[in-house]
Each structure stands twice: as C-alpha cells, then as structure tokens.
Amino acid sequence: MTLWDLKQGTSATVQSFVSSLESSYRTRLSELGFHPGENISCVLSPSLGAPKLYRVNNSVYSLDDSVASLIKIGSQVGSQVGSPIGKSE
Amino acid sequence: MSKTILIGSPNSGKSLLFNRLTGLNQKVANFPGVTVDINSGKSLAHPDNKFFDFPGAYSLQTISGEEKIAVEAFYAALQDPQTSSVICVVDVTRLEKGLIFALQVINACAEQQKPLIIAANMIDVLNQHSLKMDVTGLEKALQVPVIAVSAKSGAGLEELQDKAISHTELPCAYSSDIIASDESVTHRQAQQLAADYGPKGDLLINAQTRLDEFFLHSWFGGISFLVIMYLLFQSIFTWAAPVMDGVESSLQFMAELILPLLPAGVVSDFTADALFGGIGAFLVFVPQIFVLTLVVGMLEDSGYLARAAVICHKPLRVFGLTGKSFIPMLSSVACAIPGIYAARTVDSPRKRWLTYLAIPLMPCSARLPVYSLLIAAFIPATNMFGGLIGWQGLAMFGIYVFGIVCGLLVTALVSKTNKDLQSDLPFVLEMPPYRLPSWRPLLRNAWSRSKHFVTKAGKVIFLVTVVIWLLGYFPNQGAALGESWLGQMGQWIEPIFSPFGLDWKYGVAILTSFLAREVFVGTLGTLFGIEGGEENIISLAEHIQNSGLPVGAGFALLVFFSIALQCVSTLAVLRRETGSWRLPTQLFISYSIFAYAAAWLTFVIVEAIV
Numbered sequence: 001m002t003l004w005d006l007k008q009g010t011s012a013t014v015q016s017f018v019s020s021l022e023s024s025y026r027t028r029l030s031e032l033g034f035h036p037g038e039n040i041s042c043v044l045s046p047s048l049g050a051p052k053l054y055r056v057n058n059s060v061y062s063l064d065d066s067v068a069s070l071i072k073i074g075s076q077v078g079s080q081v082g083s084p085i086g087k088s089e
Numbered sequence: 090m091s092k093t094i095l096i097g098s099p100n101s102g103k104s105l106l107f108n109r110l111t112g113l114n115q116k117v118a119n120f121p122g123v124t125v126d127i128n129s130g131k132s133l134a135h136p137d138n139k140f141f142d143f144p145g146a147y148s149l150q151t152i153s154g155e156e157k158i159a160v161e162a163f164y165a166a167l168q169d170p171q172t173s174s175v176i177c178v179v180d181v182t183r184l185e186k187g188l189i190f191a192l193q194v195i196n197a198c199a200e201q202q203k204p205l206i207i208a209a210n211m212i213d214v215l216n217q218h219s220l221k222m223d224v225t226g227l228e229k230a231l232q233v234p235v236i237a238v239s240a241k242s243g244a245g246l247e248e249l250q251d252k253a254i255s256h257t258e259l260p261c262a263y264s265s266d267i268i269a270s271d272e273s274v275t276h277r278q279a280q281q282l283a284a285d286y287g288p289k290g291d292l293l294i295n296a297q298t299r300l301d302e303f304f305l306h307s308w309f310g311g312i313s314f315l316v317i318m319y320l321l322f323q324s325i326f327t328w329a330a331p332v333m334d335g336v337e338s339s340l341q342f343m344a345e346l347i348l349p350l351l352p353a354g355v356v357s358d359f360t361a362d363a364l365f366g367g368i369g370a371f372l373v374f375v376p377q378i379f380v381l382t383l384v385v386g387m388l389e390d391s392g393y394l395a396r397a398a399v400i401c402h403k404p405l406r407v408f409g410l411t412g413k414s415f416i417p418m419l420s421s422v423a424c425a426i427p428g429i430y431a432a433r434t435v436d437s438p439r440k441r442w443l444t445y446l447a448i449p450l451m452p453c454s455a456r457l458p459v460y461s462l463l464i465a466a467f468i469p470a471t472n473m474f475g476g477l478i479g480w481q482g483l484a485m486f487g488i489y490v491f492g493i494v495c496g497l498l499v500t501a502l503v504s505k506t507n508k509d510l511q512s513d514l515p516f517v518l519e520m521p522p523y524r525l526p527s528w529r530p531l532l533r534n535a536w537s538r539s540k541h542f543v544t545k546a547g548k549v550i551f552l553v554t555v556v557i558w559l560l561g562y563f564p565n566q567g568a569a570l571g572e573s574w575l576g577q578m579g580q581w582i583e584p585i586f587s588p589f590g591l592d593w594k595y596g597v598a599i600l601t602s603f604l605a606r607e608v609f610v611g612t613l614g615t616l617f618g619i620e621g622g623e624e625n626i627i628s629l630a631e632h633i634q635n636s637g638l639p640v641g642a643g644f645a646l647l648v649f650f651s652i653a654l655q656c657v658s659t660l661a662v663l664r665r666e667t668g669s670w671r672l673p674t675q676l677f678i679s680y681s682i683f684a685y686a687a688a689w690l691t692f693v694i695v696e697a698i699v
Contacts, residue, residue, distance in 0.1 A: 024152040025514065027272070031148045031189060032517065035276060043298050047307040050403050051412065051516060057185045057283070058294055060301075060520040062399045062412075067515030 001075070003040065003054065004068035011041035012073040021070040033057055034071055091138050092171045093253045096163060097178030098190050099145030100521050102210045104128075106178055106240035107142035108530070110250060127162055134250045138173075141166060147186075149193045150272075152436070152514075167201040174253045175205045181222055181237075182211050182293050182522060185283035192275045195233060199263040206234045206252050213239035214522075220288040227286040232264045241527060293522065300523050304396045314400050317393070321384050322489055323482045332376035337628070340369045358567055359558060366618025366629075367554035367611040368547070374458035374610070378542050381454055382423050383535040390526035394419065398518060408497040409504025411435060411516055414444040418496070421451035422489070423538065425659040428453075429666055437514035442672075443504055445663060447496035449654045449676055452489040454542070455606040459650045460488055462610055465630035467643040492651040495683075550611040553601050557615050570594075570616065589649075589692035590642030603655045641696035645688040652684035 006012055014036050017026050033056030034040065043060055044053040051064040095110075097103040107113070111130030132138040143166075144159045151157040166172050177194045179187030191207055198205040209224055228235040234252055238245035304310050344365045351357040388394050394416055402412025413435045421428030428448045435441040452460070464484045472479040560575035561567070570576050579593030586596040594616045602609035610629065617632035633643075654660070660673040667673075 027150055028147065028152050029517070030272065030276070031150070032519075033186065035273070044301055044305055046305050046310065046399075048403060050305070050307075051399050051518070053301060053305070053399075053520060055294065057280070058183045058287075059186050060294065060297065062395075062402075062516070062518045062520060064402060064406075064412075064516040067517055070515075 001073055002069045003034075003042075003063065003071040003073050004052070004065050006040070006042040006052075006054075006073060006076060008042050008045035008052075010076040011039055012076050014038050014040060015072045015074055018070040018072065021067075025067075029067075029071070032061060033059065034061075040073070090171065091173035091254075092141060092166070092169065093132075093138055094141050094143060094163065094166050094172060094175045095178060096143045096175065096194060097145060097208075097210075098147060098180065098187050100519070101145060101178045101180040101187060102240045103145060103178040104142055105527075105530070106176075106208065106210060106238070106246075107140055109240055109243060109246055110134075110140050127159075132250060132254075134247070135254045138254055146190065148190060149197060164197065167197060167203055172203060175203055176208050176249065176253060177205060178208045178210050180211050181209045181288065182214050184222070184287035185279050188279035188282050189275060191231075192279060195231070195263055206236060206249065207231065208245075208249055209235055209237045210240055212237040213242045213244060214293070215288050218292050220290065220292065222288045223286040227282060230282055230286065297520070297522050301396065301520070304393065305399060310396075310400055314397060317388070317397075319486060321381075321388070322486045323478070324380055324384055327477075327479070327482065329376040329380040332379075333373055336373050336376065340365060340372065344369075355562075355566075358562065362562070362567075362618030363554045363558040363615050367558070367615035368550060369614065371458060371547070371550050371607055371611045371614070372543070374461055374607075375539050375543055377457050377461065378423075378454045379535045379539045381457070382538040383531060385419065385423050386531040386534050387526045388419075390524065390531060392521045392523040395518060395520050399520075402516060405497075408501040409440070409443050410447065410497075410500055411437060411440045413437075413516070413518060414440060414447065417444055418447055418451050418493070421448045421453055423454055425449055425451065425453050425656060426662050429659070429662045432666070439513045442667075443500045445667065445672065446503060446676070447500050449656070449659055449680060450492050450496035450499065450652060452492040452651060453606075453656075455656065456492075456650055458607050458610045459602075460485060460647065462613075462630055462633070463643050463647050464488075465628075466633040466638075467640060488647050488651055491648070495652055549605050550608055553608050554611050554615050557597070557601065557612050561616055575616075589645035589688050590639045590696070591646070592636075594636075595638075595642075595646070599649070602650075605657065606650065606655050609650070639692075639696060640699050641692040641694075644695045645692040648691045649684045649688035652680055652687055654680040 001012075002018075003012075003014070014034055016036055017029070021029075029035070034054075038056060041055045042052055043055045046052070049065065051062040052068060053060050053062050054068075095103055095107055107128065107130065110132055112133045113128070113130040127144070128142040129139055130142075132140060143163055146156060146159060146163075149160050149163075151160050167175070175194065175198055177191045179191055181187075195205060207227075209222065209227070212222075215222060222237075224235050224237045236245050236249050236252060238249055240246075304313060344361065348357060348361055348365075351360055388397075397419075398412035398415045400412075401415040405412060405414055414432075416434060417428045417431040419428075420431045425448050428451065429445065432441050432444045432448065435444050464481050468481050468484045470479070470481055557575065560578070561570055561573045563574060565572055567573075575597060576593070579597050582596045582600065583593040586593075586599065591599075594613065597616070598609045598612040601612045613633070614629050617629060617636070654677050660677060663673040663676070664670050
C-alpha cells in the first residue's frame, strides 16, 4: 500500500520508499517529515486525480500520484469524521 | 562594517523581516521560494551593520542546482571574517520543520564558530489565537538565544537588532547535545523540541483545512478559481477606469493650459504631438499596471496561489507542465521578468525549461496598453449587471486566455516531441497558511512596479517618440505626414504588414515596439498627433476609429501582440537564467514567425465573417 492509496480523513505510518525514488529526493522527503516511522494523515483528497493534501506534524504538503505512490505505508488508521487532522485544544 | 546573515526555511517571513530591519522593499509573498537572490541592506538602527537575506532553504543538504548555489553562498558567507552573526528565522506556527533546518544551521555555525540567534517569527499569529510557546525553554534547550518576533507587527525587532549587533557577547561554542551528524537524530530532536516548547493544539491547521476543503473542493474549488481569475482581469478595467479617466482629463487640462502659452511652430507642435500625444497616451495606462500588481500581490499574500497551483497541477500536466508552473505564469501576467525569476521555484529542470517557453506568451502588463487601446477602439464600452460584466472586460479576458492557450499548446507540443528534455522531479508543494494580506507592502510593491514601468519604459518611449516625431514632422513642418521622411520610409515597409490590413503608420509602430511593446502606443500617439493637426488632443482610440482601420486588422494586431516576443529585457533575463543565448534566440525567431502567421490568418477569417 502506498501513500496515494490513503483515504481522506485517515492516517498511516510511513514504512519505506520505493527503490526507484532518487536518493536526493528521498532525503528531501525525509526532511519534510515523510520519513519511516512518521504518522501521516490525508487531509484532503480532491477528485479527478488532483494532488492530495497530507499533514505531517504542523505542516501540510500537496503530493501528486507520481511521488505519493513511491512512499510505502502501513495499514490505515480510522476515519476522523468532521476533523480529519485531529481535534483542537 | 559587520555582516549579519538572515537564513530560514521558505515562507518563514524572512524577507519581510529583512525589509523591516533595513527599510528596503524586497518582494515578499505568502508562497515558498519567492526570494531567489541574495539581497543586502544596511541596518536602520545600526547603519554600520549590514543584513544579507538568503533564499529560503528546506535543508543545507541540497537536491537542485539553485539550492546548491544558495547553500554554497551561505557557507562562503560563514567563512567571511566580516560575518559577525547569523539570524535563523523559524516560523513558530510550523515549529518542527523550522527547527530541523535551524539544527542544521547550528551545526554549520558551530563548525565556523559564528554566533547564532533564532528569530521565532509569527508570534503575532499565536497571540491572535491565544496560543503560547515556551521561548525561554527552547533557548535553554538549544543554548542559543531565541527571540520571539513578528516581522508583520514589528514586535521584538529592537531586541533582535540589539542582540545581532552585540555579537561579541553571543556564544560561539555550542553544546554537543544539539549537534547531530545523523539526519534521523536531527529529526527526533526537532520533533521533541517542538513537542516540548512549541504551541499546543491544532487550531491553526484546522482553520486552514476548513478553507482548503472549500478552495480545493472538486466543484467549488474549480468555480472559485475561475471566478477569482475572472475578477482579476475585470478589475483591470473596472477599478482602474476612473483613475485612467482622471489621468486623461489631467493631461488634457495641462495641454489646454500649456499649449496656448507656447509660440506657434516647432516647439508647440512637438509639445502637442510628441509629449502629450506620444508619452501622454502611454501614461494613461499606468493605473491599470498598479491595479494588476496589487490584485496579483493580494492573491500571493493570502496564500491562495499555492491552492491555485494544486488546482492547476492536473490540467497543466497534460501540457507537460506542473502546478508549480502556475505561479511564474501568473507573475508573468504582471511582467515576464519576475515570472522568469519565479520559475526557479519549479524544482524540476525539465518543467522549468518548459515554463520558460510559456512565459513570453503570458499576457504581460506591457501588452496591456496595446490591448486596452485596440479594445477601446473596436469593442463597445457597454456594461451589464451594474458594471460587473462589460464587453470590453470580456474581450480583455478573451485575449488573455488566448495568450495562455498559445503558451500551453507550445509546451504540450515541445513536451510531446522532446521526451529527453532535461531531468524531472516529482510534485511536492508546501501549503502556506491563509493570511489576511498586509496592505502596506502590497501598495508599496504596486507603486514601485508602476514607477519602475514609467521610469524604465518611459525613457525608451521618450527617445523613440522624439525620433519618430522628428522623422514625421520634417521636412515639410508636419504639413503632410505621408510625404515626411518617416512617411517615405514607411512606404518601404508597408508591404510587410499590408497582408493583414495595416498601413505604414501601424507598420512603423510595430517595428518600434520590438524595443518594448508599450512603444507601439507612444509611436501611434505621435503619428496621429502630427497628422491630426488641430485635433491632436482627442483620444488615440478615436484616432484609430477615424483612421478606417478594418476590424480584421484590429483583431490581427491583437493576435500579433499576444504572441510576438517584443521585449529586450525578457530575452536578456532568459539568457541569464539559462546561461546561453540559444533559447532566447530560438524563442524570438519562432514566436515572431508564429505571430505573423497567426495575425494573417486572423485577418483573413475576421474579414470573411464581418
């Protein structure tokens, strides 16, 4: 399963990168927070194949299928109806 | 003189801070990667200290050529004995990401034994939402001075400047606890520090997500994008119109006041034809440049442009581009030069190269006076729905769309036929938070852009206008334009432009516009001024209407100007960015041929219909 398969309002942990991903870009994704062990949630998944929005800590990034499908994730964790990125304090 | 380096992640508010500290007017926007050059300026509070604003970087480990240049320049500046301190700007609303970079900077400063200050920026945003961060705790953990600042409100800047100037009192030795050689350790440290001392809660990001759910919605997102873009172009006419009328009336008033005081003859004719007719015709369009720059700046500052890039990504990919190409393309609507610089934010070399092909076809503000003039001459000024929709605004929207479509078709064609064109990188774009635009820097930027437009283009227009007037006025003292030196020269070039219904006057104006597009308006203004005699103060659009120019020729001119690359500055900047004259030369020749052929075709089709 890859990050691109993650449904809106769910989260999962990054496991690894597909080997075809260039090492420099792997480093950059890690620096942005997409590193193995990190929990990522899908904030928004627009239709028609548009890039999806993913939340890593307090930042939101837009990734298209060409890169999100190169990040392997574990199983998805629960749907958070109404507030896909967690509740505010 | 001592030097202070300003460095930070993209969109951390670094350039706004730089402007505050130096009183300069560097371009700022709510979009990552706006600063592309190293800018410097003297400190307002301590003139013997100079600040250097470096382009934002996600990391000191680079993945592209441009990043490498910026990071190497940072390391070189660190080694400079004059560099007395470094300020690392961190956006406190996205603390962890900023700290990953700050920890790398601490590492670099430790190696060179340079003092570092962390500017915890955007503290005003936390205050607005009653959120807190533990600045003292973070300072103790990092063992580096941390100062809470707001580049927007100016809070904390005095303390920051004083700290930067008192660099001898700052520590140059760093705790081994915070210096990590391993990337994953840096990551864990940043995560822990952000969790321990950063603001708690998801209030900010939840608000951002609610707006994203609307602006990136499958339907509402697309509709709101089209509405915003339409209003942008409509505003150029409706908002600027009263000021344009004011400028025109003022020029008329001045002409009526000054001309009777001048002795009849050469001086009076020159003032009427070249100054009021030529330069005056160009000045009328400056309010439109101001409005256009202001509205594009508003969109940039609000954070909406990054969402527009996401919306456009899928459609632009069809044409070989990326959503990131949208920002340079939209910037080019104001001017191709900042558009070419903004293309540096397109990290994929292949897509950046394709973006360069599209930029000269974007409807830049230099085309605006030409479009406005021709539309005013050929399209009725009737409005619907209380001025919300007007035929002239629709025509402007149409010609803008035409330029954009041409740009996209060119990139699609080149992308499909040249698969091995440079290396590619995937699409990852950080979504900046939504913000209310800061009016003061926006107005200042629009004013400086308009001023730049007048002073830079104005010089060329003045010179061309004087030459055109002299050639058109002599040897018969303006008695018959067709028999003047210019008239005789014009007859030679008339065959080039006659296939699309233009006489020699338009031919001369087109040739002079290859210096800069706006010169077209000034040249025509001067020529009609000489020809018009007593009636040289009437508007240029009326002169064109009275000249009997066929409708097909008017449309052909619009098409010609929307394609041809008549801008020396664009060619020079493209050469600088690509490192050779190859691309600018290819674009100049191919777009000139394309423009000529498309204009001829337009003339034939329109004349067959009307």
